[in-house]
Amino acid sequence: MALTFRLMKKPRVCVVGAGVIGLSTAVRIQNELPNYDVTVLADRFSPDTTSDGSGGFWQPHLVGGDNQDMVIFGMFYTTVMIHVKAYLSWLMSRFKHNNGNVIDARIDKLEDLVKEYDVIVNCTGLGARKLINDHDVTPIRGQVTRVKAPWVKLFMTYQGTHGHCENYILPGADAVVLGGTGQEGNWNTGVDDEDRKMILEGCVEMMPSLKEAEVVRHWTGLRPHRTSGVRLETERLAKGKLVVHNYGHGGAGVTLHWGCAGQVVREIRTAFTPNFSRL
Ligand SMILES: Cc1cc2nc3c(=O)[nH]c(=O)nc-3n(C[C@H](O)[C@H](O)[C@H](O)COP(=O)(O)OP(=O)(O)OC[C@H]3O[C@@H](n4cnc5c(N)ncnc54)[C@H](O)[C@@H]3O)c2cc1C
Structure with missing residues (x-):
């Protein structure tokens, strides 16, 4: 019924x-x-x-x-x-x-x-x-860096030269998001220095003007992957x-x-x- x-x-x-x-x-x-x-x-x-x-x-x-x-x-x-x-x-x-x-x-x-x-x-x-x-639910660890770079108007992504790091640049309303890692099975919610370096270097390689950008925040989250x-x-x-x-x-x-x-x-x-x- x-x-x-x-x-x-x-x-x-x-x-x-x-x-x-x-x-x-x-x-x-x-x-x-x-x-x-x-x-x-x-x-x-x-x-x-x-x-x-x-x-x-x-x-x-x-x-x-x-x-x-x-x-x-x-x-x-x-x-x-x-x-x-x-x-x-x-x-x-x-x-x-x-x-x-x-x-x-x-x-x-x-x-x-x-x-x-x-x-x-x-x-x-x-x-x-x-x-x-x-x-079946596992984390995919994502670390990103948010910077002030109001001159960035287009997003860019690039998968390649930086190990588990897929570099992307996403211009948002108050900051530009620079990414990022995609580490399956990694539960670390802390900010990793190696990853931070890979993110910044990879994104600057794609868009050199980002070298001048002020860093607002580094952040790590765990994607709920299934x-x-x-x-x-x-x-x-x-x-x-x-x-x-x-x-x-x-x-x-x-x-x-x-x-x-x-x-x-x-x-x-x-x-x-x-x-x-x-x-
Ligand atoms: C670096 C990074 C970048 C991302 N970028 C994008 C993007 O650009 N576009 C996109 O579409 N997605 C993106 N994602 C993915 C997106 O963030 C997630 O898919 C989304 O946040 C999942 O939302 P959710 O509500 O399921 O989980 P959460 O935001 O984690 O919320 C889970 C909720 O469940 C509650 N909860 C869990 N267990 C219990 C319990 N036992 N008792 C009580 N409460 C409980 C928690 O307290 C929390 O409130 C990104 C993720 C990361 C890490």
Whole structure:
């Protein structure tokens, strides 16, 4: 029997995770399922999530699965770049404005939430490895340097001469992001001096004027990579409670977040509405 008719009160949804995936999912649920009561629960919030330090560049990159395109020739294109910290702050204010609840806590298993919530949305990124024992989730360590270089107007990427370093230059609203490493299985969240050197030297080689740029910050984050691709699917827990997984976006969480959030909404709607046909 569809869950809709068994529930007399507003369905309660708990989104676990407050990175770009969790917050965008929570806001899309509020927008598209206005009769649901939505909570975001996380042990890290902006500015301390992986999403905060991301380049914010729209490009499918370092995502698992078998749909990777290899670029072996030069190309030129226009894309968008999000100031992720500002975006997260905007998402959080939207969420609170729509009466969303926020809980600062760590959970050790999703089952701890079934008493309280009808739907749990798992947006825990790399945390899913421990939380639900998914060993397909591994870090791809990314170190970047942010510099002040307002004269840079075009992005550039170059893969080649610097070991595990794929050099890229991404001009953003308040800084230019210089990258970066892609070290699979590396859990080091500290700034590595060798990597710092490779990033700066590689980017200056591509664009010599960057030698004059003032360094704002070095930063390291761990991309939540999942070898078999993003996990975006529904599972039933005890008592028929629903879990929708939305994690493992690797180096493309900012790129994929809004579409994945939309799919979570469809999964919930399908489970709660009899005869709902997928769009
Ligand atoms: C150097 C670098 C550059 C990048 N550049 C780009 C780019 O240009 N474009 C792009 O699209 N992507 C980029 N990415 C990738 C992007 O940052 C990630 O894909 C994205 O941040 C993943 O978001 P998330 O919300 O899943 O994870 P996170 O931002 O890590 O959020 C996870 C959330 O889950 C919570 N959580 C986890 N476990 C638990 C638990 N047990 N209990 C409670 N809470 C829990 C955490 O507290 C946190 O709030 C980059 C990443 C790096 C490292």
